[in-house]
Amino acid sequence: MSQDTLAYDEALRIVLAASTRLPAQDCAVESCLGRVLASDIVSDAALPPFDNSAMDGFALNGKDDKVLAGTEFDVEGEQAAGDGVTHAGGGAWEIMTGARMPDGLDRVIPVEQTERLAPAARIRLLADVEPGQNVRTAGSDVQHGETVLAAGSALAPQHLMLLAALGVATVSVSERPRVAVLCTGRELVDDPKQALAPGQIRNSNGPFLAARLPLAGADVVHVETVGDDALAFEAALRRAWDAGAKVIVSSGAVSMGRYDFVPQALERIGAKTLFHKVAIRPGKPLLFARLPGDALLFGLPGNPIAVAVGLRFFIEPALRVMLGLPGEAPRRVPLSTPFSKKPRLRFHLKSRLHIDAQGRLATEILGGQESYRIKPLADANAWTVVPADIDALPAGALVDVYGPGHLEFPSPCESAA
Numbered sequence: 001m002s003q004d005t006l007a008y009d010e011a012l013r014i015v016l017a018a019s020t021r022l023p024a025q026d027c028a029v030e031s032c033l034g035r036v037l038a039s040d041i042v043s044d045a046a047l048p049p050f051d052n053s054a055m056d057g058f059a060l061n062g063k064d065d066k067v068l069a070g071t072e073f074d075v076e077g078e079q080a081a082g083d084g085v086t087h088a089g090g091g092a093w094e095i096m097t098g099a100r101m102p103d104g105l106d107r108v109i110p111v112e113q114t115e116r117l118a119p120a121a122r123i124r125l126l127a128d129v130e131p132g133q134n135v136r137t138a139g140s141d142v143q144h145g146e147t148v149l150a151a152g153s154a155l156a157p158q159h160l161m162l163l164a165a166l167g168v169a170t171v172s173v174s175e176r177p178r179v180a181v182l183c184t185g186r187e188l189v190d191d192p193k194q195a196l197a198p199g200q201i202r203n204s205n206g207p208f209l210a211a212r213l214p215l216a217g218a219d220v221v222h223v224e225t226v227g228d229d230a231l232a233f234e235a236a237l238r239r240a241w242d243a244g245a246k247v248i249v250s251s252g253a254v255s256m257g258r259y260d261f262v263p264q265a266l267e268r269i270g271a272k273t274l275f276h277k278v279a280i281r282p283g284k285p286l287l288f289a290r291l292p293g294d295a296l297l298f299g300l301p302g303n304p305i306a307v308a309v310g311l312r313f314f315i316e317p318a319l320r321v322m323l324g325l326p327g328e329a330p331r332r333v334p335l336s337t338p339f340s341k342k343p344r345l346r347f348h349l350k351s352r353l354h355i356d357a358q359g360r361l362a363t364e365i366l367g368g369q370e371s372y373r374i375k376p377l378a379d380a381n382a383w384t385v386v387p388a389d390i391d392a393l394p395a396g397a398l399v400d401v402y403g404p405g406h407l408e409f410p411s412p413c414e415s416a417a
């Protein structure tokens with residue numbers, strides 16, 4: 001390995017050190033799905049807010065004792081969900097699921113464990129009823145003053161359910177990192193309706209990055225394709241700044257070719273290159289720089305899988321710091337087949353997490369790992385990572401597995417093909 005090629009861990013350390021947590025902003029709960037909480041949510045209400053019935057039946061009081069089957073009660077009133085405060089005397093109240101318990105009653109017997117007597121305003125119990133039976137007490141789910149969600153939680157629909165139940169209207173979330181995507185290469189065609197001239201290809205990195213970055217918590221503020229021209233690239237960088245980008249992701253032009261102008265363009269504008277080349281596959285020529293004005297530039301190598309790896313293993317960890325999320329830990333999963341590789345490079349492998357015939361979780365490293373091959377990425381649902389110092393692994397060895405994005409983990413519900 002040449003001296004200027006960094007180990008992944010060292011490169012990641014530089015990326016994380018250069019990334020700073022973004023300020024908090026208020027966000028209406030109805031639009032906070034996927035956002036990351038900037039502070040704890042402390043409940044200023046109890047859930048349930050009042051003692052209520054878990055069953056359609058009859059609310060009773062037994063003065064702390066078990067009420068025995070065969071006991072009869074007069075039915076004094078009816079209490080439905082939504083009814084307010086009522087005060088019971090000594091009798092039973094017909095009550096619906098979710099209805100507030102009448103004051104003075106402490107248990108509920110389900111309607112099917114009762115018998116209506118004539119006249120209809122009297123019932124007989126067909127089962128014993130304990131104190132508190134079928135009553136959902138105030139605060140038994142959430143107590144007033146309890147911390148219900150911690151800062152750093154990425155808000156999922158179940159969190160929105162809790163916030164809605166508590167009547168929270170606005171939450172404090174981390175600002176979304178503002179990201180620009182610049183694709184380089186005069187061979188690229190953006191318009192899918194445009195016929196390709198000989199030597200041209202369609203831009204697939206741009207649409208991938210523009211689709212994946214929002215799933216990673218970022219706000220894509222600018223997307224542009226430029227030819228193999230350093231001046232055009234500099235002008236595009238300026239437009240990205242003008243759009244407010246704090247992170248600029250470029251694809252292509254970072255390797256050894258005659259038109260790989262990104263390093264020189266960065267030097268000319270006074271950017272500080274923090275590293276160029278990492279001991280990984282794919283994506284080895286990856287470049288990371290701080291631009292004047294403090295935006296960060298990730299210069300991803302142009303091959304599509306190098307772009308996907310650069311996003312997943314360099315940019316997403318940086319986004320986590322910006323969003324206030326803790327570092328990500330991989331899942332340890334057994335390999336479905338043996339694997340061997342070149343030593344000294346950390347490999348990031350298009351993989352499929354699946355359940356084998358015995359119901360065990362396993363990761364399958366897919367064929368077609370070359371960095372130009374897009375189809376296996378479309379077939380993959382995970383990344384398997386094999387460290388630089390390992391060159392061979394038997395089937396069943398535990399390996400590190402990451403989801404397709406840092407906020408997603410695949411559901412390995414399908415069996416192996």
Ligand SMILES: Nc1nc2c(c(=O)[nH]1)N[C@H]1C(S)=C(S)[C@@H](COP(=O)(O)OP(=O)(O)OC[C@H]3O[C@@H](n4cnc5c(N)ncnc54)[C@H](O)[C@@H]3O)O[C@H]1N2
Nearest residue numbers: 183185203204205206252253254255256260301302303306
């Ligand atoms: N002599 C050497 N050649 C190469 C080396 C090397 O070390 N020495 N490294 C190889 C590796 S590894 C990679 S990765 C690539 C990276 O090259 P660049 O970052 O300079 O990228 P380009 O040359 O511009 O493009 C590479 C490849 O990707 C295609 N591409 C580019 N942009 C897109 C896009 N937006 N959508 C789809 N495909 C794209 C491009 O057409 C090229 O085929 O360099 C190797 N060479």
Ligand code: MOO
Nearest residue numbers: 282283284306371
């Ligand atoms: O690292 Mo390059 O990404 O092998 O193709």
